[in-house]
Each structure stands twice: as structure tokens, then as C-alpha cells.
Amino acid sequence: MATAPCNPAPRPAADSSTLSERDFARIAGIVSKHTGIKLPASKHLMLEGRLRRRAGLAGFASLDEYCDYLFEEDGLKDEFQHVVDVATTNKTDFFREASHFDYLAGTIIPALLAAQRTIKLWSAASSNGAEAYTIAMVMAELARSQAGLRYAILGTDISSAMIESAHRAIYPRSMLAPVSPQMQRRYAMFDKGVGENGRARIVPELRRKCSFQQLNLMDASYPVDRDVDVIFVRNVLIYFEPEVQDAVVRRLWGHLRPGGHLILGHSESMIGTRQGLPQVASGVFRKDRT
Template identity: 40%
Template sequence: MSFLNMEQRGTMSASDFTRLSNFIYNNYGIKLPLSKKIMLEGRLQKRLKALNMSSFKDYCDYIFSHEGQREEIVTMIDMVTTNKTDFFREAIHFDFLSNQVLPSFESASSRSFKLWSAGCATGEEPYTIAMVLEEFSEKSGKIDYQILGTDISAQALQQGITAVYAEEKVIPIPINLKKKYLLRSKNQVKKTVRIVPQLRRRIEFERLNFINNDFGSLPMFDVIFCRNVLIYFDRKTQEKVIGKLCSRLMTGGILFLGHSESITTMALPLVQIHPTIFKKI
């Protein structure tokens, strides 16, 4: 490859950035201001190399072609999205679920308890929820439950489905829960753990676009976790997404948001009952 082509591959023009960022915003709701141009360049470099393309212009032309729309969009979104998450992240939410939400459900209903981890990334959140529910069942009486984990990233969801994590990823899990719910790999070089089948059977993973899906095919949920997802959207998109989440939340159901997210002033059927925790009214 010539030196010129190497330079072209490494630089995204303002017009190409605008084409891509507008497409990503219009179809997936993710806002990419000009300050994210270098980040986008860096993440898509691997795709140019894999496709043997010499410039971002070639890549943009491919993305907007019929073939690219069919073959590349999912991969591009995987490269663009950030899938940062942890087990027991913002632990106060899981304490509230165990101490406040589950006891009231147990005393009021015998049906299956349904939870949705919306924006579940690589699966740490839904598996944390499953551990909390299993522990509650063990101490307070058996509760039947179903968990749905959704994300826009197919690559992230695949890790959730396989449920294999590096040992350093499970550090936040309390030691007693590690012993009960993790299987340690026999590979001493690449040290990993896998979530036990008992929990894996409880969770269904599904790819979902918050923007282009009306959620009408989803069931009604008792609890929805949508944490650290809204930060990627502008205010208008945030309100639209939360409104659609509310349409799948039962009256009296609980919505958990991330600690840096706010829905103040939004016209929503929610009342705040604790910082970042809301009840549908």
C-alpha cells in the first residue's frame, strides 16, 4: 500500500464524519458531536483494514450501498458503541431490589416476576440481577422470574449468551456468590469463569434498537433497568426512549436509571421514590 493510501486510511474528512454521525443518530439515537471524530476514526480503523479499504470515503460509500446496509451495519454499530459495565455496578440498586421491590411482589402475586435489563452490554447486569433473585428466593421463599437482556451490540450480546468472563471482571461479586454461581475454567493460562447453567437458563438475550423499535412485541415488566444508556442520547431522544420503556412497565413497576442520568422536567408517568429510582403511576 502506498504512503498516500496509509494517510488516507487514517484520516476521516469532515463530510464523511457528518454522513456517518447523522446516520448513527437518525437510526440509533447515538449523538456523536465533532469532538468524537477522532474516537470514531480510531474505532473504525479495524474495519477499513479488515475490508482492505484505503480510505474512510470508501467505507462510507460501502456503508450506504445496498450490500453495506445488509452486511456491515451491525458490525459498525458494534465498533461504535461503548459496552462498559460491571457486576454489581451501583450496588444500591440491587439492595433496593432485594429489600424493597421483591418483598412487596412476593406478598401480592404468585405470577412470574419479569425484569428487563435494557442496554445490558456484555451481560453483567442481568446476571447480577439473577444472583439477587436467587438469593432472595433462597432466604424468603421461591419466586419465579424471567429476565430479558437487550442491547444494540450483537458482539456484546454474544458474550452475555456464552456467559464467560475474565477473572478480573468478577472481582466485585461477593465471595459467597462466586462460590455458588461461577464455574472456574481449568485453563491456568487464560483464567476465566462461567456463570452456572441455573442462572443462564433464566435470561434471554435479544438485539434491540431503542430508536427503530416500538417495543410492542415485548411483555410487560415489573422492573426495568436502563442505566448509563441515556447518556449517549440527546434530551429529545432520551424522553422518547424513556416514554417507550414506560409503555412496557406495569403500573407500580420500578425503573432504575444510572447515577448520572436525569429525567427531571420530562412528561412521564413516573414518580421518583429514591435517587435514580422511579415508580410508574
């Protein structure tokens, strides 16, 4: 029977075992119960590849051996967070759905400037931090012409691996492509690598504006302030069942101050309209002041 090595050494990627339908269904059920995220059959190969890599890193000779450890020897207690991490890591980009950042800079923030207080922004499914640092770039640009503009950005995600990545703030050079050349010069430090080997790190000034913490949107309550000005939760609700979508949006809505904005992905706008939230732009909903 397989046992988890105390100090596992990565194994070579020669494993040809596959993830059985039974084990896929087990893992999909665990992930859905814990995170609300659905893993349809179309995700089978994706999950198999990611679990195979995890099995090698954990020192197992094969994916079969790893799954035996998870389900036959109660190893899921030790590997639970790793399983969640590999199953829930989703695509993200800088300036994804750029119109939302235009609306933030052109409409939302100008209306808040008279308040003369710290503006609170929350990226509620921040993945590797690209969205939070995009928000930071937008705010830093505004601060160049608005003396005294103060802001703080929180990024949260269920994946501990993504939170660690966000703290590091190091990205492939190619990932910075959507960022304007001017912003790249101001807010990223590039190494000397070229092509796919090149990397960039977000400058310390922006990293200090962003904090990150692990958070499960399925939790009944969130340890976050209830006077947030802007909440981004984009392109994650589509993975939830409708009743979970509604519950998450209601909880997030409760963390907005009156006049605050909730920003959903363009393909998720119907979730907000279904709940009767006041919509002011595509995917953007504003909480009444009364």
C-alpha cells in the same frame, strides 16, 4: 476500487490510515439517525480505532479502503450492523451503581413476594449481559431464602455483537471483581488461566433465567410484555438528545405493570423527574397502581 472479499481473511494491523472528518460525520449521522446516540467529535479517535479493527476483520488493507467500500460502493448495506456495533458498544460492569441492586433486593422484590407469580425484570440496554446476570445473581440469592420465588430476566441491546456475547456469558476474570467471593463461587465457573488470561462463565442455572434479544430503543414500539415488574435502563439515555430521552422513557413506562419500577442511572435521574415520574430512590421511579 475496493470490493468486499467473499471469504475475508483478517489483515495484519499495520494500517496507518485515518478516519477523515467527512467519513466520521457521515457515520455519526447514520448512527444518530438509527440509534439516537450522539457521537461528538471527542469520539473520533475511538471510532477510528474500532473501524480500523473491523476493516481488518473484513479483509480490507486499510481504513481508507473500507470507507471507500462503505460510501462509494454502497457497501454500507452489508456492513451496517457492524458499523452500529462498533459505534454503540459502551462500558458496563457487574454491580455497577450497586445501590440499585440493594434497593431491588431490600425493597422492590420483598413487596412482590405476596403476588405468587413470576417476577419479570428487563435490562433494556444490557450490553454484554453483565447487568442482566447481576440481576440474576441478586434474584438467585433471594431465592435461597424465599421458597417458590420465580423470576425471568430479559436483556435487550441494539448491538448484535453484544447480544452474542451475553449468550456466551464468558467474561475476563478481572471483570468479576465487583462480585462478592461468595457469589463468585456460586454463580461463576473459572478456568485455570491467571491474571488477564483468566476467564469465567456464568453458571447454567443463571443463564437459563436470562434471555437476550436485539432491540433498538429508537423503535416506535417494543416487542416486550406490558406487565414487567422492573425495568433497568441505565447509563445509555445520556447519549440521547432530550426529546429522544423523553420518548424512550415514555415507551418503557408503558411496559411496566402498575406498581412496577423504572431504574435509571444516577446521572440520568433528572430525565425521570423532568417527566414528573414518582421517584422513590435515586434513579428509581415507581408507577402508580391506579
